[in-house]
Amino acid sequence: MILGRSTSRIEGDKLSRRSFLVSSAAVGGGLMGLSLSLPFGSGKAAQSGGFAPNAFIRIGSDGEIVLTMPYVEMGQGTYTSISMLIAEELQVSLKQVRLEHAPPDERLYANPMLGVQATGNSNAMRGAWKPLREAGATARMMLIEAAAKRWGADVTSCRAEDGEVIHASTGRRLKYGELVDAAANMPVPAGVALKAPDEFKLIGKPVKRLDAPDKVNGTAAYGIDARPPGVKIATLAQSPVFGGRLKSVDDAAAKAVNGVRQVVRLADAVAVVADHMGAAKKGLAALKLEWDEGPHAGLTTDDIARELEQATVKSGAVAQNIGDVDKAMASAATRVEATYQVPFLAHATMEPMNCTVHFRKNECEIWIGSQAVARVQAMAAKAAGLPPEKVIVNNHLIGGGFGRRLEADGAVRAVEIAKHVDGPVKVVWTREEDTQHGMYRPYWYDRIAAGLDAQGAPVAWSNRYAGSSVIARWLPPAYKGGLDPDSTEGAIDLVYDFPNFHVEFVRVEPPGVPTGFWRSVGPSHNVFVTESFIDEMAAAAKQDPVAYRRALLDKSPRARAVLDLAAEKAGWGKTLPKRSGLGVSLQNVFGSYMALVAEVEVSKTGTVRVRRVVCAADIGTVVNPDTVQAQIQGGITFGATAALYGEITLRNGRVQQSNFDSYQMLRIDDAPAIEVHIVKSSEPPGGMGETGTSAIVPAIANAVFAATGKRLRKMPIDAATLKQPV
Amino acid sequence: MAFTIKVNGNSHNLDVDGDTPLLWVLRDVLGMTGTKFGCGMALCGACTVHINGVATRSCQTPIDGIGKSEVTTIEAIGGTVAGAKIQKAWLDHEVAQCGYCQSGQIMSASALLASKPKPTDADIDEAMSGNICRCGTYVRIREAIKLAAQASGKEG
Numbered sequence: 001m002i003l004g005r006s007t008s009r010i011e012g013d014k015l016s017r018r019s020f021l022v023s024s025a026a027v028g029g030g031l032m033g034l035s036l037s038l039p040f041g042s043g044k045a046a047q048s049g050g051f052a053p054n055a056f057i058r059i060g061s062d063g064e065i066v067l068t069m070p071y072v073e074m075g076q077g078t079y080t081s082i083s084m085l086i087a088e089e090l091q092v093s094l095k096q097v098r099l100e101h102a103p104p105d106e107r108l109y110a111n112p113m114l115g116v117q118a119t120g121n122s123n124a125m126r127g128a129w130k131p132l133r134e135a136g137a138t139a140r141m142m143l144i145e146a147a148a149k150r151w152g153a154d155v156t157s158c159r160a161e162d163g164e165v166i167h168a169s170t171g172r173r174l175k176y177g178e179l180v181d182a183a184a185n186m187p188v189p190a191g192v193a194l195k196a197p198d199e200f201k202l203i204g205k206p207v208k209r210l211d212a213p214d215k216v217n218g219t220a221a222y223g224i225d226a227r228p229p230g231v232k233i234a235t236l237a238q239s240p241v242f243g244g245r246l247k248s249v250d251d252a253a254a255k256a257v258n259g260v261r262q263v264v265r266l267a268d269a270v271a272v273v274a275d276h277m278g279a280a281k282k283g284l285a286a287l288k289l290e291w292d293e294g295p296h297a298g299l300t301t302d303d304i305a306r307e308l309e310q311a312t313v314k315s316g317a318v319a320q321n322i323g324d325v326d327k328a329m330a331s332a333a334t335r336v337e338a339t340y341q342v343p344f345l346a347h348a349t350m351e352p353m354n355c356t357v358h359f360r361k362n363e364c365e366i367w368i369g370s371q372a373v374a375r376v377q378a379m380a381a382k383a384a385g386l387p388p389e390k391v392i393v394n395n396h397l398i399g400g401g402f403g404r405r406l407e408a409d410g411a412v413r414a415v416e417i418a419k420h421v422d423g424p425v426k427v428v429w430t431r432e433e434d435t436q437h438g439m440y441r442p443y444w445y446d447r448i449a450a451g452l453d454a455q456g457a458p459v460a461w462s463n464r465y466a467g468s469s470v471i472a473r474w475l476p477p478a479y480k481g482g483l484d485p486d487s488t489e490g491a492i493d494l495v496y497d498f499p500n501f502h503v504e505f506v507r508v509e510p511p512g513v514p515t516g517f518w519r520s521v522g523p524s525h526n527v528f529v530t531e532s533f534i535d536e537m538a539a540a541a542k543q544d545p546v547a548y549r550r551a552l553l554d555k556s557p558r559a560r561a562v563l564d565l566a567a568e569k570a571g572w573g574k575t576l577p578k579r580s581g582l583g584v585s586l587q588n589v590f591g592s593y594m595a596l597v598a599e600v601e602v603s604k605t606g607t608v609r610v611r612r613v614v615c616a617a618d619i620g621t622v623v624n625p626d627t628v629q630a631q632i633q634g635g636i637t638f639g640a641t642a643a644l645y646g647e648i649t650l651r652n653g654r655v656q657q658s659n660f661d662s663y664q665m666l667r668i669d670d671a672p673a674i675e676v677h678i679v680k681s682s683e684p685p686g687g688m689g690e691t692g693t694s695a696i697v698p699a700i701a702n703a704v705f706a707a708t709g710k711r712l713r714k715m716p717i718d719a720a721t722l723k724q725p726v
Numbered sequence: 727m728a729f730t731i732k733v734n735g736n737s738h739n740l741d742v743d744g745d746t747p748l749l750w751v752l753r754d755v756l757g758m759t760g761t762k763f764g765c766g767m768a769l770c771g772a773c774t775v776h777i778n779g780v781a782t783r784s785c786q787t788p789i790d791g792i793g794k795s796e797v798t799t800i801e802a803i804g805g806t807v808a809g810a811k812i813q814k815a816w817l818d819h820e821v822a823q824c825g826y827c828q829s830g831q832i833m834s835a836s837a838l839l840a841s842k843p844k845p846t847d848a849d850i851d852e853a854m855s856g857n858i859c860r861c862g863t864y865v866r867i868r869e870a871i872k873l874a875a876q877a878s879g880k881e882g
């Protein structure tokens with residue numbers, strides 16, 4: 001079921017991302033070869049012929065409707081919600097569709113909000129909202145026109161419903177499958193009309209996830225489950241120090257392990273290839289390795305923090321300036337100042353990094369779960385020394401992405417190993433390797449100050465922070481003038497009306513440590529800092545944190561509405577037991593407004609327990625309500641895990657954490673109750689996947705302040721600082 | 727070494743070292759990929775199977791310790807009364823997100839329900855805290871187990 005492979009590819013077609021909707025008739029048949037893997041449904045190969053008006057929809061003469069998913073499914077429910085958009089306009093039920101993963105093709109499947117084929121930044125629904133409804137509507141119109149022509153009827157007298165075109169006055173009906181050949185020859189209509197919201201049959205209704213049934217019986221296929229015939233299993237050790245090299249290998253004992261086939265030496269890594277992972281791991285443990293540790297052998301996290309701290313004393317790139325902060329600060333009655341720090345974080349996806357590669361004579365085939373298949377194709381091609389079109393990428397369901405699978409380092413590594421192996425090899429990282437060779441959420445250091453007037457109202461806000469720019473490496477064109485849209489999101493364009501406001505970013509890359517996107521990335525840092533600091537300002541002004549924020553929201557009614565709703569539902573102001581507290585946070589990031597109230601309890605020993613979280617969100621139009629709830633629940637849990645436990649530290653150039661004993665996760669017995677309240681809105685959809693993660697961290701920190709009077713300016717929470725005084 | 731193990735009612739002859747974890751026999755030797763690898767140290771529960779009905783981390787279960795015990799995996803759990811109820815509750819309550827940990831979650835929850843038809847919150851904490859879900863489906867896991875338990879009550 002997993003390994004349906006493209007047998008024909010689009011050759012020299014003239015499709016581009018912008019033009020795919022208007023070029024279908026000529027190349028419709030050419031799109032038939034896009035099927036790569038068949039995650040759902042019958043798994044039978046798409047038949048030839050049929051109707052493919054664009055890169056997302058293919059209807060066979062047997063009536064089978066195949067939707068090609070331009071965004072990847074990593075748990076966020078996109079395969080269901082994107083299908084809803086298409087099905088809504090195509091007038092079919094979701095029971096009638098079969099889904100396929102999109103192959104790498106930047107022209108057909110680029111994310112319009114990123115400019116590359118990738119799923120991230122919580123923007124799949126934002127990017128898909130209009131184009132994929134248009135894709136469905138275009139196909140529907142062409143099918144209606146084909147039916148009208150056959151009947152000699154007026155187009156306006158025909159309508160589509162449930163996979164059929166119906167001629168209202170005569171009751172004649174034709175199934176889509178009966179119309180495919182005729183529809184394929186219809187001109188592509190320009191500017192199709194989309195349904196009005198009150199005509200929606202699917203959008204806004206709770207729809208069961210299409211990927212769920214396979215996920216409760218073990219049949220869902222992730223990258224790690226790929227088993228091309230004859231596949232061997234490999235596991236690897238990369239230089240324990242970033243930037244180190246492999247010096248020597250004694251593999252005699254490893255090769256004596258039953259089931260071990262081969263030991264592959266790379267410049268900075270070694271892999272053991274075996275019949276199964278048990279033998280590969282045993283073989284790896286039996287290797288005697290020496291490393292040349294390279295220039296970062298002495299590196300510690302403290303070195304990096306110190307460098308960032310010093311960088312915040314100098315000037316950086318101005319991300320936003322309003323008014324005159326220096327002047328306003330000079331006349332302020334009170335000045336509030338603080339520094340904040342957030343640590344490196346690993347993704348710890350439950351599916352460890354893995355990639356299967358069959359390196360053949362003049363081509364290379366890859367099985368992987370990736371958030372960015374075109375990037376995998378391009379980088380794997382480079383590593384393989386092949387043109388990209390000779391690299392076949394089979395994408396899969398993703399066992400946790402969170403940004404880690406926007407990177408192609410694992411695919412490159414697997415290609416490097418596969419070059420030495422006869423036949424396909426699946427390279428599976430151990431959990432320890434996964435934790436110690438991540439692409440980490442950057443360490444950031446902030447120096448922030450505010451001036452308050454005699455009544456405590458803010459007159460000036462100044463923030464300078466230093467850290468890595470992931471965008472500068474991953475999407476260089478988006479890094480301009482020392483700034484990028486990720487590192488600044490949540491630090492600028494705040495919901496509050498500040499008369500004088502100045503924010504600077506200083507890009508400092510940590511030596512040797514690779515950084516990457518991590519669920520909510522920039523906002524995971526910025527919202528913690530800004531929402532903690534405004535709490536500090538409220539405290540300095542001796543005002544209630546909700547009332548203080550509310551007074552600054554005259555120009556942001558959507559923010560004020562979610563703040564009010566969260567406060568009301570959480571019972572803001574209620575009396576709590578000693579060492580318990582409520583904390584609030586408010587944000588507008590990823591195109592959505594969210595307010596959270598967290599209720600925490602701090603034990604005598606300083607342990608923080610998050611008991612309850614109340615969320616109010618205005619995310620614009622809701623496509624699948626249950627998925628929205630799930631994403632908020634999940635995002636909050638992800639952020640709470642980071643606040644309570646998350647920290648990657650370095651000593652002697654090595655990551656000190658290795659498995660879930662030293663890099664802990666929130667578990668069910670610590671999981672808070674989460675209530676989600678969604679504000680009804682007719683605005684276009686906002687992003688959802690990452691909002692809970694950024695919002696929860698300051699809400700917890702502010703609640704801890706309410707409970708203990710201790711302000712948390714460094715994550716994760718250090719219980720030792722919260723012990724009850726004797 | 728040669729071993730014979732019984733998985734989901736079927737006997738399989740194997741030639742692997744006796745210390746090979748059951749997880750890799752299932753996934754790589756027998757091709758039963760529903761059971762997942764998460765940590766290799768019994769810290770995350772993704773690899774949970776039943777051995778004679780008891781939830782067991784297969785990544786830390788050497789093949790030579792299984793003997794004549796019955797191994798049940800996610801592929802067959804729907805054939806048990808508790809497993810079928812848990813799977814249905816998981817779907818009714820839309821528990822899964824990425825789904826990778828859910829094989830293990832369902833195996834742990836099925837074992838819980840089979841042994842305690844009316845689990846309390848404390849029972850759920852105890853039985854399920856060995857299973858990590860990085861997507862954060864805990865709220866729904868708890869609710870789904872209770873839903874499945876209600877179904878148990880009605881039927882018997």
